[in-house]
Amino acid sequence: MIKKTLSISFILLGIMVFLYPSINDRYESYRQQRILEQWQENMQAMDQVAAEEMETVNTAGPADTGAEVDPGNMTDAVSSAAPAASLQTSQPLNTPAAPKPTPMMPKNLEGVLVIKKINLKLPILTDATAENLKVSLASIANTGKPGELGNYAIAGHRNLTYGKNFNRLDEVDIGDVIQVDTGSKQFDYIVEDKEYVLPTDVSVLKGNGKDREITLVTCHPMVNPTQRLIVKGKIVESKG
Numbered sequence: 001m002i003k004k005t006l007s008i009s010f011i012l013l014g015i016m017v018f019l020y021p022s023i024n025d026r027y028e029s030y031r032q033q034r035i036l037e038q039w040q041e042n043m044q045a046m047d048q049v050a051a052e053e054m055e056t057v058n059t060a061g062p063a064d065t066g067a068e069v070d071p072g073n074m075t076d077a078v079s080s081a082a083p084a085a086s087l088q089t090s091q092p093l094n095t096p097a098a099p100k101p102t103p104m105m106p107k108n109l110e111g112v113l114v115i116k117k118i119n120l121k122l123p124i125l126t127d128a129t130a131e132n133l134k135v136s137l138a139s140i141a142n143t144g145k146p147g148e149l150g151n152y153a154i155a156g157h158r159n160l161t162y163g164k165n166f167n168r169l170d171e172v173d174i175g176d177v178i179q180v181d182t183g184s185k186q187f188d189y190i191v192e193d194k195e196y197v198l199p200t201d202v203s204v205l206k207g208n209g210k211d212r213e214i215t216l217v218t219c220h221p222m223v224n225p226t227q228r229l230i231v232k233g234k235i236v237e238s239k240g
Contacts (some may be wrong), residue, residue, distance in 0.1 A: 108125050108126040108127065108132070109123055109124070109125060109126075110124045110125065110126050110139055110146065110182065111123075111124050111146060111180055111181050111182040111183065112124065112180070112181045113137055113154060113178070113179070113180055114178075114179040114180075114181065115172060115176070115177070115178055115179070116177065116179075117171065117172055117173075117176045117177070118163070118168040118169070118171050118172060119163065119168075120163075120166075120168070122136050122137050122156070122165065123135075123136045123137065124136070124137050124138065124139055124154060124180070125137070125138040125139070126138065126139055127139065127140075127141050128140045128141070128154075128155040133155065133156065133157055136156075136165070137154050137155065137156040137165065137166070138154070138155055138156070139152065139153065139154050139155075140153040140154065140155055140205060140217070143205055143207075143215075144207060144212075144213070146180045146182050146185075146187055147180070147182070147185060147187040147212060147235065148212060149207070149210075149211070149212055150207040150212070150213070151205060151206060151207035151208075151213040151214070151215055152180070152212075152213065152214045152215070153205050153214075153215040153216075153217060154214070154215070154216050154217070155216075155217045155218065156169075156216070156217075156218050157218065157219070158218050158219055158220075158222045158225075159222075160222065165218075166216065166218035166229075167222070169216060169218050169229055169231060170220070170229055172191060172194065172216075172231050173191065173194065174191050174192060174193070174194060175190065175191060176190075176191045177189070177190060177191075178190075178191060178214055178216070178231075178233050180214070187212075187235055188235065188236050189213075189214045189233035189234060189235050189236065190233050190234060190236050191231055191232070191233045192232060192233055192234055193230075193231075193232040193233075194229075194230070194231050194232070195230050195232075196220055196227045196228070196229055196230070197227060197228050197230055198227060198228070199226075199227070199228055201228070204217070204228075204230045204232070205217075211234050211235070212234065212235040213232060213233065213234055213235070214232070214233045214234075214235070215230060215231070215232050215233075216230070216231040216232075217229070217230060
């Protein structure tokens with residue numbers, strides 16, 4: 001009886017070990033998707049708040065005093081209307097509260113990286129720690145910021161699952177577009193360079209001091225990597 005129980009336990013343990021990579025991969029994909037969904041919900045809520053605030057301001061005009069205004073004396077008209085308008089616009093706007101963060105929406109979310117060429121849309125977390133890279137892409141500490149002067153460097157793993165994280169980054173070519181959406185702005189970068197370097201070559205993370213750049217970093221090849229795949233671009237457009 002004991003031998004039979006042990007045999008069943010070892011079989012179940014073997015099955016769990018065999019299935020763990022697949023289960024873990026599915027869970028990470030689920031977390032990425034939930035972060036993106038929560039991000040989209042937050043952006044829609046912010047747009048709704050902004051629209052309601054604008055509508056409130058546009059519909060709140062100066063109070064009707066019933067007095068006729070002499071067209072020849074607009075200075076007096078503006079002076080008399082200003083206090084009434086001030087009283088109305090100074091009232092707090094009744095706007096809905098922003099959605100609260102959820103366990104799937106990390107506080108260190110910087111934005112979303114989009115590369116249409118390889119059908120990539122993933123959250124960017126702050127600081128490329130091992131834990132953050134398990135979840136998604138992450139910016140490398142002490143590099144630049146989105147849309148700013150300097151080199152904004154983002155790291156990501158390459159997985160055996162097709163299309164996972166930076167799995168298809170090697171398909172990106174010079175001239176392709178990389179987008180970074182921070183929620184308030186969207187920055188477009190054009191790929192200008194693609195190279196393979198040694199893991200010890202950190203010069204690729206430095207900016208040239210005059211451009212707003214982006215650098216994507218991942219391992220190469222996917223199995224037993226000995227190099228780093230580097231994709232670099234420069235900003236061409238920003239959208240507010």
